[in-house]
Amino acid sequence: MTAKLKASPTFLRGCGTVATLMQVHDWSTSRLGSPSVWPQPLKTVAGLMLHSKTPAFLAWGPDLSLLYNDAYLDILGQKHPAALGRPLYEVWPEIRNDIEPLVNKTLSGEPVYFENALFTLRRNGEDEPAWFSFSYAPVDGPNGRVAGLYCSLTETTAQVLAEQNRQAETRRLYSLFEQAPSFMAVVREPSHVYELANSAYLRLVGRQDVVGKTFREVVQEIEEQDYAALLDQAYATGKPRIGNRMPVTFRRQADEAPERRFVDFIFQPITGPDGKVNGVFIEGNDVTEHARTEDELRESKRIALQTARHLDAVLQAAPVGIAMVDAQGKAVRANPANRQLWGAHPVSQGIDGYGGCKGWWADGSARHGRRIRPQEWALARALRGEEAPRDTVEIEPFGEPGIRRTILDCGAPVRDSDGNIIGSVVAQMDITDQVSIEAVLRETILTYHTIANAIPQIVWGTRPDGYHDYFNQQWYDYTGVPQGSTHGEGWKGLFYLEDQMLATKKWRHSLTTGEPYEIEYRLRHHSGQYRWTLGRALPVRNEQGAIVRWMGTCTDIHEQKLAQEKLVQSDRLKDEFLAMLAHELRNPLAPIATAADLLSMGTLDEEEVWQLSEVISRQAGHMTRLIDDLLDVSRVTHGQVTLDRQPVDMKSIVTEAVEQVKPLLEAKAHHLEIQLPPERSMVSGDRMRLVQVLANVLNNAVRYTPNRGRIALQMVEDGNQLTLCVRDNGMGMSDELIAVAFEL
Structure with a gap:
């Protein structure tokens, strides 16, 4: 069935598919109405649009009814022919938010223009990105006011995608350029200005700011090949310049020392569309490490050959x-x-x-x-x-x-x-000879050990440095320690602690000087007792006089040492005893001498003579007993005194002791205060010894108290105990003297 064409307005005739469609379109549903009644400005613009070979559309009226030409059909896609005469936003609802601000701006009388604007269209049933270059121009109505807009546009999707692909390819190529292990750079113009340089190149020259600078500014060689001249040749002749393992010295920073590197490179001329050279592509590799490896390999081969010759000489010799x-x-x-x-x-x-x-x-x-x-x-x-x-x-x-x-x-x-x-x-x-010698040596050592163990004495040996490595069996029997436990420095633990330092000091002295070692020390016996021991050692020297070993002995001298100490102690006790007796003999002499002086005066009565005679008799008896002690060799030798215990009144002891010191007491004008209990104070003791002790104490008080001093003698009874106390205001005794004053 074919539509019957009505008489068409002249602006719709011979304009293509859309114009033909507009002639038969049912315009009753559109606010535009039949084309025949359109206002003249609309007809004029529509006619121009329909005759244009460029995609275009016209949006007219309050609802912006859409008209378009044949070139716009590809942009509409499946939206044609339903889009004809419909409001713009009903046709393109998916891009309303994008274009509405532009449409409103145009309807206000201001044209707009965009290039390669991106829109997401649903023109073929699916969303698809599309790029357009377009312009919006306002169109006036019969009254001179803006009644619509005219859009001329070109879809640039293919071009944009192609450009994006080109840019992506460029980025990929640049990434390859940037990441290439070889160094690359592009220089332009005869002065070789850097246009590009990859990371490897920047690392090589030690700079980051090369783009825009000339080759001569960036690379400064020192006494090397003039690489700038090679670039000049490549640029001038259009022929590449190639170098292998070429040395180059960079001063990467002004304050840094020059660094010598080796590179393989090619300077490849770049020609423009006119066939003329307009730049040079620089590509190469830093082969410094490879060159060094080759040098090292050559050196290794040389050393290996030399080593082989040395080895051959060693094998021969x-x-x-x-x-x-x-x-x-x-x-x-x-x-x-x-x-x-x-x-x-x-x-x-x-x-x-x-x-x-x-x-x-x-x-x-x-x-x-x-x-x-x-x-x-x-x-x-x-x-x-x-x-x-x-x-x-x-x-x-x-x-x-x-x-x-x-x-x-x-x-x-x-x-x-x-x-x-x-x-x-x-x-x-x-090692035949060595084995024979070792056999003889083993036999000698065995013989030596047998002899050493047969000797009833401790025998030991050390290395030249003093390391103890041998003890005979007597050592282990004597000390009771396990075999080998005292090798090295272990022997020190058996010495008495106070003897260790001296023994070590003397031993080190002998090791240093070569002098014989001799010392007495206390060595721990297996019983746990420390026994006095005599240690001796002599160096064993070789034919050159060097010490090759030390041999020593240990001899138990404990009994001799004790006997010697007893003898010394006996002499000391005898001397002390004799000193004591000499001191004690002086005490009774004083009252005897005083009594004798008084008797010689001849003016005494019978009672006074009798009293003085008693004094002389008592003190003479006291001296007799002291002399008996002196003549008792056994007591003198052993420092012992025999006590003659009898009941004694301590008050009489005080009287006799005071009697002995009275002459000295009066000579120094001392005041003696005596406090005694009224009753008799009986004790069991040696009368002479008690008088001797008390007289000695009083005598010391008298002697060591300054003239006109005060001395007090007090006797106190406390149950079955009696205490005699002597006080004076003299110089007293130090703590050190008190500690030893009563040892005898």
Whole structure:
């Protein structure tokens, strides 16, 4: 069924699909009404729009009824033909918020223009982003007021997406440029101004601010190739310039020392559309470490070759037999000392070939004397990765039947850089003479130990530095300590604490000077008693006079020491006893002398003569007993006095003691105050000794009190105890004197 065309307004004729549709469209539902009644401004603008090849639409009237041309159909998509004549916001509700401010601005009389504006359209049933460049222009109605707007637009979605892809590709390429391990830069113009430089390049030159600066400003070489001149050549000729392992010295900072680097590089000219060079692409690698590695490798090769020569010289000169085998045990090399040790040795092709080597274990173990199996030789064990540090074996050299040599056989695996065993090496030393000497030495030491243990005296020995490493059995029997526990410095713990420092000091002195060591100290016996011991030691010197050892003895002198101390003590007691008697003899002499003086005067009556005679008699008896003590050799020697205990009245003791000191008392004009109880004060004691003691105390009080002093003698009874107290105002005794005054 085809629509019947009515007579069309002239502005709709020959204008394309939309114009044809507008001729048959039912305009009754549109506020625009039939095109024939449209105001002239609307017809005019609509005609221009319909004839335009550029996408355009016209929004007219209060509801902005939409008119558009054929070029706009692709933008509408599935919204055509329903969009024709409908209000603008009903056609494009999804972008109303985006365009309404622009529409209102245009309807106010101000045109607008945007390029590549992004909108999200739903023109084909789904939201899709679309970019447009467009302009809104106000359109006046018949009354001269704005009645609508005219939009001319171009969809730029394809161009925008293409540009975005181009920019993304540019960013990707720049990222590759920036992250490239090689250094890169682009310089422009004949002066080589930096346009780009990646991180590697910035690290190389030690700067961040190169863009916009010339090459000569950034890179300052010192006595090296003129790289700026090479850039000039590349720019001028259009031909690349290439360098390999080229030295370059940068002074990265003004205050830093120059740094020498090595680089591989290419200066590649860049041509413009006109085919002329307008820049240079710089690309290269900092090969400093690689160059150093190559140098180190060459140096390593040189050293390895030199080491190989040195090793060959060592092998030739070594007095130790050395042999090498590969991973299968095949003999690779043997030095002259090895051939001299073994004789004409057939070349072994593997471990099984070692069976021809005659060897016996000689290490003193359970296998001592057993024939060595091929797989037991140090070379074979080392090939298996086993320890083979030091085997003592006896061998029979090839071609010398019956001859035995004792050797040390040491093997070690040879490994590659991954730790895999690629062979082994063995070192063999002839120790036949040493073994013989050691056997003689062992016999000598055994004999020495036997003799040392047979001596009834402690014997000990040290190294030259004083380290104690030998004690005979008598030491352990005497001290009771476990075997070996006193080696080194352990012996000090057995010394009496007060003797340790002196013993150590003397021992160090002997070690330093080489002088004989001799000291008496107290050594702990196994009973726990510390016994006096005489320690002596002499150095053992070699032919050159150097000390190679110290040998010493310890002798128990405890009994002799005690006897000596007793003798000294006896002499001391005798001297003290005699001193005491001499002192005590002076006390009775004073009253005797005084009485004798009085008797010689001849003016005394019979009673006074009798009293003085009694004084002389008593004091003479006192002296007699003192002299008896002096003549008692046993008591003098042992410092002992025999007491003659009898009942004694202490008041009479006081009287006699005062009588002895009275002459001195009167001579020094002292005042003596005596306080005695009225009754008799009986005690059991030696009368003479009591008088002696009290007279001694009073005598000291009289002697050490300044003239005209005061002395008080008081006797107090307290139950069955009697106390005599002597006080004076003299100088007194110090605490130190009090501590020893009553020892005798």
